Amino acid sequence: MTDTAVQLTTKKDWVSDQEVRWCPGCGDYGIMHAVQALMPELGMTPDNTVFVSGIGCSSRFPYYMNTYGMHSIHGRAPAVATGIAVARPDLDVWVVTGDGDALSIGGNHLIHALRRNVNLTILLFNNRIYGLTKGQYSPTSEEGKVTKSTPFGSIDHPFNPLSVALGAEASFVARTHDLDRKHMMNVFRAAHTHKGASFVEIYQNCNVFNDAAFDGVTGKHAREEMMIDLVHGQPIRFGPEQSKGVVMGTDGQLRIVEVAEVGDANLLVHDAHRADPGLAFALARLSHDDHSPTPFGIFRDVQRGDYGTLVAEQMLQASQKKGAGDLSALLRSNGTWTVG
Amino acid sequence: MTDTQERQDKPTEPLSHVVVRFAGDSGDGMQLTGDRFTSVSALFGNDLSTFPDYPAEIRAPAGTVNGVSSFQVHISDHDITTPGDAPNVLVAMNPAALKADLHRLEQGGLLIINSDAFEARDLEKAGYDHNPLDDPDELKNYRVVLVPMTSITKAATESLGVKPRDAERSKNFFALGLVSWLYSRPIEPTVQWIEGRFKDLVKESNLAALKAGFNFGETSELFDHPYEVKPAQLPPGEYTNITGNVALAWGLVAAGQQAKLPVFLGSYPITPASDILHELSKHKHFGVRTLQAEDEIAAAGMALGAAFAGHLGITTTSGPGVALKSETTSLAVSLELPFVLVDVQRGGPSTGMPTKTEAADLNIAMFGRHGEAPLPIVAAYSPANCFDAAIEACRIALKYRTPVILLSDGYLANGSEPWLLPDPDSLPDISVQFQTERNHVNEDGSEEYWPFVRDPDTLARPWAIPGTPGLAHRVGGIEKEDGRGDISYAPANHSKMVHLRQAKVDRIAADIPPATVMGDDDAEVVLLGWGSTWAAIDAAVQRTRRAGTKVAWIHLTHLNPLPPNLGDLLGRFRHVLVPELNMGQLCRLVRAEYLVDAKAITKVQGLPFTSAELEAAIQEVLK
Numbered sequence: 001m002t003d004t005a006v007q008l009t010t011k012k013d014w015v016s017d018q019e020v021r022w023c024p025g026c027g028d029y030g031i032m033h034a035v036q037a038l039m040p041e042l043g044m045t046p047d048n049t050v051f052v053s054g055i056g057c058s059s060r061f062p063y064y065m066n067t068y069g070m071h072s073i074h075g076r077a078p079a080v081a082t083g084i085a086v087a088r089p090d091l092d093v094w095v096v097t098g099d100g101d102a103l104s105i106g107g108n109h110l111i112h113a114l115r116r117n118v119n120l121t122i123l124l125f126n127n128r129i130y131g132l133t134k135g136q137y138s139p140t141s142e143e144g145k146v147t148k149s150t151p152f153g154s155i156d157h158p159f160n161p162l163s164v165a166l167g168a169e170a171s172f173v174a175r176t177h178d179l180d181r182k183h184m185m186n187v188f189r190a191a192h193t194h195k196g197a198s199f200v201e202i203y204q205n206c207n208v209f210n211d212a213a214f215d216g217v218t219g220k221h222a223r224e225e226m227m228i229d230l231v232h233g234q235p236i237r238f239g240p241e242q243s244k245g246v247v248m249g250t251d252g253q254l255r256i257v258e259v260a261e262v263g264d265a266n267l268l269v270h271d272a273h274r275a276d277p278g279l280a281f282a283l284a285r286l287s288h289d290d291h292s293p294t295p296f297g298i299f300r301d302v303q304r305g306d307y308g309t310l311v312a313e314q315m316l317q318a319s320q321k322k323g324a325g326d327l328s329a330l331l332r333s334n335g336t337w338t339v340g
Numbered sequence: 341m342t343d344t345q346e347r348q349d350k351p352t353e354p355l356s357h358v359v360v361r362f363a364g365d366s367g368d369g370m371q372l373t374g375d376r377f378t379s380v381s382a383l384f385g386n387d388l389s390t391f392p393d394y395p396a397e398i399r400a401p402a403g404t405v406n407g408v409s410s411f412q413v414h415i416s417d418h419d420i421t422t423p424g425d426a427p428n429v430l431v432a433m434n435p436a437a438l439k440a441d442l443h444r445l446e447q448g449g450l451l452i453i454n455s456d457a458f459e460a461r462d463l464e465k466a467g468y469d470h471n472p473l474d475d476p477d478e479l480k481n482y483r484v485v486l487v488p489m490t491s492i493t494k495a496a497t498e499s500l501g502v503k504p505r506d507a508e509r510s511k512n513f514f515a516l517g518l519v520s521w522l523y524s525r526p527i528e529p530t531v532q533w534i535e536g537r538f539k540d541l542v543k544e545s546n547l548a549a550l551k552a553g554f555n556f557g558e559t560s561e562l563f564d565h566p567y568e569v570k571p572a573q574l575p576p577g578e579y580t581n582i583t584g585n586v587a588l589a590w591g592l593v594a595a596g597q598q599a600k601l602p603v604f605l606g607s608y609p610i611t612p613a614s615d616i617l618h619e620l621s622k623h624k625h626f627g628v629r630t631l632q633a634e635d636e637i638a639a640a641g642m643a644l645g646a647a648f649a650g651h652l653g654i655t656t657t658s659g660p661g662v663a664l665k666s667e668t669t670s671l672a673v674s675l676e677l678p679f680v681l682v683d684v685q686r687g688g689p690s691t692g693m694p695t696k697t698e699a700a701d702l703n704i705a706m707f708g709r710h711g712e713a714p715l716p717i718v719a720a721y722s723p724a725n726c727f728d729a730a731i732e733a734c735r736i737a738l739k740y741r742t743p744v745i746l747l748s749d750g751y752l753a754n755g756s757e758p759w760l761l762p763d764p765d766s767l768p769d770i771s772v773q774f775q776t777e778r779n780h781v782n783e784d785g786s787e788e789y790w791p792f793v794r795d796p797d798t799l800a801r802p803w804a805i806p807g808t809p810g811l812a813h814r815v816g817g818i819e820k821e822d823g824r825g826d827i828s829y830a831p832a833n834h835s836k837m838v839h840l841r842q843a844k845v846d847r848i849a850a851d852i853p854p855a856t857v858m859g860d861d862d863a864e865v866v867l868l869g870w871g872s873t874w875a876a877i878d879a880a881v882q883r884t885r886r887a888g889t890k891v892a893w894i895h896l897t898h899l900n901p902l903p904p905n906l907g908d909l910l911g912r913f914r915h916v917l918v919p920e921l922n923m924g925q926l927c928r929l930v931r932a933e934y935l936v937d938a939k940a941i942t943k944v945q946g947l948p949f950t951s952a953e954l955e956a957a958i959q960e961v962l963k
Contacts, residue, residue, distance in 0.1 A: 083645025
């Protein structure tokens, strides 16, 4: 230990001795390296950091971090992490989950962790497929998808993870993708800085069961046309030479336009701090398919009391009002009588 | 009003005990009436036992048999354990209550009826095609006292300006006043209670009704004289009247104090366990955190997360909630972390009978997990014992780093009894040491923390909580290599871990009290009980022995592992009878474990055993 206030760590301090067992070429590697590269910057130590996961390929993540960690139950990571974060507000608690884990079996826990604004950084690896069980459709798989369990094509309408999070009153919502380490690190850093529940959807490629699912947006050839980088306080522009932009019509609908046609001043200015989630929701719904312009970055970042702090405040108030607990007084609190 | 002076006009007749049952519509306040009568009797110094019996619906259709809510209380001048088999007195506030509960009243018992509630419409709602009060045969075996409670209450409150409709709501206090007079209960504590609880016109109305009921007993010619049940000769000390749920909640608070750990309760509302959540949520100043989760699964997950983080993690539930917590409990078995699951059993399966008691979750507690997943089980046997049982469940969980299931039931949860308060200084120290040092030295001399290195005596693994420098480690539901704790699919290691987890639970047998035989050591028959059947067995054993028949009794507080001497003890008796509020779950366990020819006495009516039922079963086997 050094005696500086902030412990200095390097990336290798965050890497566990476990052999990483994801398939070669999996997008999970890129996400893991981004997280491990970021951790030394955050001023935390592996000793006060906890990674919690559910079940699925992404949920092996905690084994590869040299921190405290729990590989828990399918879908239940937000609940387990809530217990940890509420019991110990001093800890830095991360949740690593996937589209099946968070949005199918664990949908209820995810929305309630977001609603309560528990101080968690939730990373959702969205690959739109069940990988660990070898290729069934997931709640984010597109309609018509042919998988082992949908040989005639999926007839399930998918979730938009960001819409779910925003609908669940999330105070921080962002999207990034597994091919851009710098973008991931920036988004993860902001998510970690945010006090309360932070939700990050990561487009993650499953090269075995759903390869190139996001190629139409994040592929090298498509990126320039399809990725919209959201910057708080800036007009929303993208495309070759920033020639395209987003405007809000008089009907409230967001539209993609040529900047030259509408003029710079008429572009929508991104506001991640707006209390009303309507704009973030509209941006989350801007992309309709795998081949349309898709926003990335921080959709929403607003402050509201985080659950662990609120619980701690109530505990403190109770102690100040009633003093330290006295068992003898508690046993007599409903009235007593004496015999003999 | 000084009731003692007025009472001199009619001399009191002493009784050793009396069982009173208040029955009325769900909206009539019968639970409150019974509860007040109980509190006053407790303060008076009687021994007592209570049995609330109410519908699951918040407001079942008014006036119907389905909507009847009853409260039975047994008060005594000597030590008692049951709320009594057949009431000596039934207070019936309406025809539905009469219909639902008359069959319980002892022959010749006192039947006090609110005669104002027997209009044609009331009778119709209760399903009567005639008025039983007009039928000379129907009530001939009882001492019937008809009291126009509603109209007297209205008259007594009229001068206060209370509207007739509102006055009707006070009629339960009239009934309470009347029964208080009849059994020589002081009404001052109830007057004080009403003054603290209600305000303005409602307070005045309730007070007027209470006094009107008391005075009615004194002045009307309907009762010859009042009775008196003298204070019981209980062991000296300070007592409080306590329900099982409150005792259990306080036991968890005490366990946190004795363990020097913050208590974390994750819970989801469910009858009849919710009162534990309500009670614990009041005690934040004891370092108790309560979190009402989004569902039963999350409640368990939060508690287990808190346990990983170094808290005393607890989850409480009943019925279907137990099934939902199964996967988390299995993870707790695998992680080897302290975790307490409180199951306040109720009638099942499925929603079953939420407000009725049953003890049919022993099987799910023993076996209701996937894989080989043994865990210790503790069962409370009386309302007050829930306090000690809670501490014991936490002790075992903490010491052995294991999930523990604590079984209570609806009868214990809502029933009450006087409790001789323990001295907090006499409670066991159940504190544990967190791991703070690395515990493994590699060949090259470097040190590591291995999360699954075991204590040689208890086989418990170390508990290193996040924040501890140098001990960062990962745990998970995948099988772990013994010692090091890394993921392992090795066949021999899995076998070793399965056996270790079993052995750890088995060893607890040496750390629990041995079973003891109560009653006659040389009897031909022994009753083997667990849980809330304690009260009925106790009464049945006393009655049987008073009648000159020898009988022995063993009551289990730990159901897994069983006390190590139990097999030997059972082998001494010709007949082993196992009374259970299920279809014979413990009976099957002891037959399998000890090859004894135990016979189950079962009851699955949502009601506790009566002592008469058990006494008959004892006589039957000895024929």
